[in-house]
Amino acid sequence: MDYLAGLNEPQRKAVEHIDGPLMIIAGAGSGKTRVLTYRTAHLIEKGVDPFAILLLTFTNKAAGEMRHRIETVIGNAAKNIWMGTFHSIFAKILRFEGTRLGYTSNFSIYDTDDSKSLIRALIKEKNLDDKVYKVNLVLNRISNAKNRLIGPAQYTGSSILAEEDRLARIPAMGELYQLYCARCFAANAMDFDDLLFQTNILFRDHLDVLNKYQHKFKHVMVDEFQDTNVSQYLITKKLSAVNRNICVVGDDAQSIYAFRGADIQNILNFERDYSDLVTIKLEENYRSTKAIVAVANSIISRNKNQLKKDVFTSNEDGDDIEIIRASSDNEEGRMIASAIFEAAQKENLTWSDFAILYRTNAQSRSFEEALRRLNIKYRIIGGVSFYQRKEIKDVLGYLRFTVNQNDEEAFKRIINLPKRGIGDTTIAKIVVTAAENNVPIWDVVSNISQFQAARGSAGIEAFSDLIKSFKLMVEVEQKDAYEVANHVAKASGLLRELYEDKTVEGLARYQNLQELLNAIKSFVDNPENEDKSLATFLQSVSLLTNADADEDPADRDKVTLMTIHSAKGLEFNRVFLVGLEEDLFPSQMMLQSQQDLEEERRLFYVAVTRAEKKLQISYAESRYQFGRLKACEPSRFLNELDPNFVKMAKPAGARKEVSSFRPVQKTGFTAKPAPSAAQLIQKPTTNTNYQHVVSANFQATDALALAAGQKVEHAKFGFGLIKRIEVNGAERKAVIDFEKGVGEKTLLLSFAKLMIVT
DNA sequence: GGTCGTATATTTTTT
DNA sequence: ATATACGACC
Numbered sequence: 205m206d207y208l209a210g211l212n213e214p215q216r217k218a219v220e221h222i223d224g225p226l227m228i229i230a231g232a233g234s235g236k237t238r239v240l241t242y243r244t245a246h247l248i249e250k251g252v253d254p255f256a257i258l259l260l261t262f263t264n265k266a267a268g269e270m271r272h273r274i275e276t277v278i279g280n281a282a283k284n285i286w287m288g289t290f291h292s293i294f295a296k297i298l299r300f301e302g303t304r305l306g307y308t309s310n311f312s313i314y315d316t317d318d319s320k321s322l323i324r325a326l327i328k329e330k331n332l333d334d335k336v337y338k339v340n341l342v343l344n345r346i347s348n349a350k351n352r353l354i355g356p357a358q359y360t361g362s363s364i365l366a367e368e369d370r371l372a373r374i375p376a377m378g379e380l381y382q383l384y385c386a387r388c389f390a391a392n393a394m395d396f397d398d399l400l401f402q403t404n405i406l407f408r409d410h411l412d413v414l415n416k417y418q419h420k421f422k423h424v425m426v427d428e429f430q431d432t433n434v435s436q437y438l439i440t441k442k443l444s445a446v447n448r449n450i451c452v453v454g455d456d457a458q459s460i461y462a463f464r465g466a467d468i469q470n471i472l473n474f475e476r477d478y479s480d481l482v483t484i485k486l487e488e489n490y491r492s493t494k495a496i497v498a499v500a501n502s503i504i505s506r507n508k509n510q511l512k513k514d515v516f517t518s519n520e521d522g523d524d525i526e527i528i529r530a531s532s533d534n535e536e537g538r539m540i541a542s543a544i545f546e547a548a549q550k551e552n553l554t555w556s557d558f559a560i561l562y563r564t565n566a567q568s569r570s571f572e573e574a575l576r577r578l579n580i581k582y583r584i585i586g587g588v589s590f591y592q593r594k595e596i597k598d599v600l601g602y603l604r605f606t607v608n609q610n611d612e613e614a615f616k617r618i619i620n621l622p623k624r625g626i627g628d629t630t631i632a633k634i635v636v637t638a639a640e641n642n643v644p645i646w647d648v649v650s651n652i653s654q655f656q657a658a659r660g661s662a663g664i665e666a667f668s669d670l671i672k673s674f675k676l677m678v679e680v681e682q683k684d685a686y687e688v689a690n691h692v693a694k695a696s697g698l699l700r701e702l703y704e705d706k707t708v709e710g711l712a713r714y715q716n717l718q719e720l721l722n723a724i725k726s727f728v729d730n731p732e733n734e735d736k737s738l739a740t741f742l743q744s745v746s747l748l749t750n751a752d753a754d755e756d757p758a759d760r761d762k763v764t765l766m767t768i769h770s771a772k773g774l775e776f777n778r779v780f781l782v783g784l785e786e787d788l789f790p791s792q793m794m795l796q797s798q799q800d801l802e803e804e805r806r807l808f809y810v811a812v813t814r815a816e817k818k819l820q821i822s823y824a825e826s827r828y829q830f831g832r833l834k835a836c837e838p839s840r841f842l843n844e845l846d847p848n849f850v851k852m853a854k855p856a857g858a859r860k861e862v863s864s865f866r867p868v869q870k871t872g873f874t875a876k877p878a879p880s881a882a883q884l885i886q887k888p889t890t891n892t893n894y895q896h897v898v899s900a901n902f903q904a905t906d907a908l909a910l911a912a913g914q915k916v917e918h919a920k921f922g923f924g925l926i927k928r929i930e931v932n933g934a935e936r937k938a939v940i941d942f943e944k945g946v947g948e949k950t951l952l953l954s955f956a957k958l959m960i961v962t
Numbered sequence: 963g964g965t966c967g968t969a970t971a972t973t974t975t976t977t
Numbered sequence: 978a979t980a981t982a983c984g985a986c987c
Binding site for chain 1: 975
């Protein structure tokens with residue numbers, strides 16, 4: 205019990221409160237995780253069975269870390285606590301209980317891409333105008349409905365919603381919703397929202413199941429409670445209705461997921477649902493300096509919709525918050541990068557002490573470039589994660605279809621991959637045939653001759669034989685996930701296809717695939733995983749968030765770049781909050797669609813409170829957007845900072861633009877790893893002759909731009925004159941002579957769109 | 963059915 | 978700037 209000694213009064217009270225509903229309002233940096241950890245440990249020490257504790261966190265990573273910390277306090281018993289995200293915990297429960305709802309235990313989980321693809325197909329099948337029925341809009345409406353527990357039947361029955369959709373000129377919305385659900389169900393698939401929605405249905409319609417879990421979980425705890433939606437809230441409420449031991453932890457000031465259905469009212473109105481609720485406020489900030497806390501308070505005090513709170517700190521005063529003005533996004537990048545470089549040297553900090561936080565993922569580019577230039581190591585959290593990459597999703601598609609042959613989206617992805625001569629028309633026909641005859645897709649595929657004339661059916665038969673052999677491995681031979689995946693990668697031909705692709709991207713994709721196989725291997729080898737089946741692996745994979753990505757600890761000393769959303773729950777010695785421009789932050793989109801400046805302000809608050817020692821905020825006066833330079837205004841949020849703790853950074857000395865013209869000497873370098881990225885094959889060069897041979901597949905406009913005598917220039921990086929250009933149409937090759945040396949950068953930018961053929 | 967070339971729209975945040 | 982959609986053509 206000695207760990208109680210290190211806690212302050214409210215923290216200790218929270219830890220020691222065992223029976224009855226408890227709400228902990230935890231200000232930023234107030235030791236929330238610590239309280240949650242100790243409280244759980246305390247429960248177990250008081251004799252609560254770890255299996256009877258349900259702890260819901262926001263990311264899998266948070267759960268993992270918490271488990272680790274509890275383990276150091278109470279040891280091995282921590283392994284048995286039910287801990288994870290809402291999505292992963294209830295996916296697990298649905299595996300067991302889903303049969304009650306007509307799903308089998310190996311149901312697929314559709315990610316957002318799958319959902320969108322299905323909606324796109326439905327819009328097409330119904331002959332609706334996809335300019336009016338935008339996929340994102342439709343998906344949003346469906347998602348919102350599910351999060352508010354409005355099923356398709358209720359949706360179509362609601363005159364209010366029908367009126368809304370009529371006014372929005374999307375009267376077929378209800379029908380689409382219905383079809384979407386029917387198709388997901390036929391595919392034995394649930395989307396992200398279904399994992400919560402169907403859990404609610406399960407608990408509503410099957411009281412014996414609800415009862416079982418109500419008695420199983422003696423204590424229910426919810427972390428980041430401010431970001432739960434109605435669907436999640438109802439699940440926890442139902443689960444804790446018997447024992448009434450519900451403990452929620454959160455900070456209304458940090459509620460930043462309204463766009464995903466999170467309802468700040470859950471926390472603001474929590475008292476209404478529990479008359480005997482005990483509320484404890486943690487208001488002492490242990491993380492940040494006085495200056496940072498003061499500025500954060502000055503920001504959040506402008507919001508009306510919040511619980512009263514008085515966050516304070518007894519930490520040192522600290523440096524003032526610095527505002528950095530840059531002329532462009534590229535200059536912003538350079539200024540921040542050199543600020544990091546200098547600070548690291550002068551103050552003996554490591555790269556991992558720094559974080560750059562931005563509003564949108566697209567902003568990372570200028571920082572990446574500038575950091576690379578200074579040889580500063582960095583890592584980017586978010587963006588396109590490993591499991592989103594095409595080659596990975598392709599293999600996962602095969603694996604998904606092997607486990608669940610009704611999975612329509614997996615089917616569409618892999619049926620013609622590698623090419624089997626099966627086109628979109630055939631695929632659509634199969635899908636529609638299955639839907640119309642109300643039979644699983646697999647029935648059509650495996651009996652293709654009954655449904656379709658001979659044309660194209662050879663390829664389909666080959667495909668169905670392939671899948672049958674995979675099925676055999678899983679269902680009869682009971683092979684584990686790795687054995688199956690390894691075989692599938694080879695037998696499908698995907699591995700070979702990538703192996704034969706000798707371009708740099710091809711190589712990277714091949715390596716990614718190998719890495720996926722390694723990940724599966726380590727899943728199988730991990731003694732903590734009792735169930736090594738493919739189905740279980742797939743489930744764990746589809747619920748990974750981008751905060752969960754593995755990082756090799758040996759390689760950790762890097763500057764972190766990420767969106768403010770992904771920074772939730774983290775802290776850094778130094779924080780650079782960048783891109784403080786009106787319309788970007790606060791985001792124009794957000795203000796238009798949700799009319800919610802307060803949520804943006806909370807996001808600002810979250811960003812500011814990530815900093816421990818020093819906070820620097822920057823904005824640019826111009827920024828590239830859609831390839832064009834746009835003028836920008838400083839954000840209104842800059843005026844909301846307490847002026848007593850803010851200073852302008854001294855203007856950086858006049859800076860000469862870089863315009864080096866280094867001759868290219870390397871053989872074969874690559875452009876950014878964009879899909880259209882190019883590899884340059886360079887012929888041996890002499891000192892004066894910069895000839896490059898490019899095998900390319902380019903648009904006519906590009907060829908024009910590259911015509912002989914044209915200047916090739918890019919922004920500030922320099923230019924070169926093309927002396928001669930030969931474009932051999934048949935071979936799709938261009939030979940280009942440069943009059944003089946051009947910078948490597950210029951070459952890359954000029955050729956980035958050229959795609960390699962050979 | 964597949965490939966190529968051009969026109970068009972697109973960007974907020976994420977389980 | 979780039980991803981997608983569409984029409985022309987093989």
